Amino acid sequence: MTIYLTELDTNNLEFPSPFEALDDPNGLLAFGGDLSPKRILKAYSQGIFPWYGPGEPILWWSPAPRALFYPKTFKPAKSLKKFQKKHKYKVSINQATDKVIHLCSALRPAEETWLNKDMQISYIELAQQKQCHSVEVWQNDKLIGGLYGLIQGHVFCGESMFSTQTNASKIALWYFCQHFSEFGGQIIDCQVMNPHLESLGAIEVDREEFLDSLLQLQRNKLKDGCFTPQWLEVSPA
Structure with missing residues (x-):
């Protein structure tokens, strides 16, 4: 199964809508970007947060339910x-x-x-x-x-x-x-x-x-x- 995710631009702080998050894995919304304080605050203001493991790109999530x-x-x-x-x-x-x-x-x-x-x-x-x-x-x-x-x-x-x-x-x-x-x-x-x-x-x-x-x-x-x-x-x- 192919999964299509938005790749974030390091020069743009915009995120896709949280309602575009995948059902499986639950809440996966986008990847890439960076961990600058501005981006993290922007993410949290929309109910999005970063979470990723060793060897993975930065992954952004908005799971349901919360x-x-x-x-x-x-x-x-x-x-x-x-x-x-x-x-x-x-x-x-x-x-x-x-x-x-x-x-x-x-x-x-x-x-x-x-x-x-x-x-x-x-x-x-x-x-x-x-x-x-x-x-x-x-x-x-x-x-x-x-x-x-x-x-x-x-x-x-x-x-x-x-x-x-x-x-x-x-x-x-x-x-x-x-x-x-x-x-x-x-x-x-x-x-x-x-x-x-x-x-x-x-x-x-x-x-x-x-x-x-x-x-x-x-x-x-x-x-x-x-x-x-x-x-x-x-x-x-």
Whole structure:
């Protein structure tokens, strides 16, 4: 079977419509281009993201359905609350973004990770532009978990998470959901469902529903201070 894909021009930031994405493989939309911050931001504004493996060209995706969390209604499991009460992991925001990005890559086998050096460089540059943000989980002074992603108004486009100790990434998500919601955030995009996300309560929505929400919510501004480097707390309820 022949697959026809749009090849992106390095001198043009335009993408084909997300609705032109293939059904098999699910969401594959285009290839080529580059990983410049401008192109990545353009992609995310349309619900498109890069993902490719070793030896492949840059591939761009817009899968259907889309996995996401609604921060306002996110509820951690009672066992997770009990665990955190006992272990008292500390949670911060934007205090070690470079390290979170590196660890999200380093803790996966080289043949499995899509987060290669070029991708890391691009997201770190976006962090320097205050477009990419991280949540960190600490045990004493050791970084043991976290997540990172890009912001599009009231939508946080989650990219990856890692954990070296039990429940660390779950606690990062729990604390961030409450924090993000308090500042006006309404959706955390997780791209594609997997068993881990499903166990945390992620849901799937149609591509069209997600893109309609993204178009509306990316125009909205969060309350000031959401991504100022800080320590996060959650209400005991």
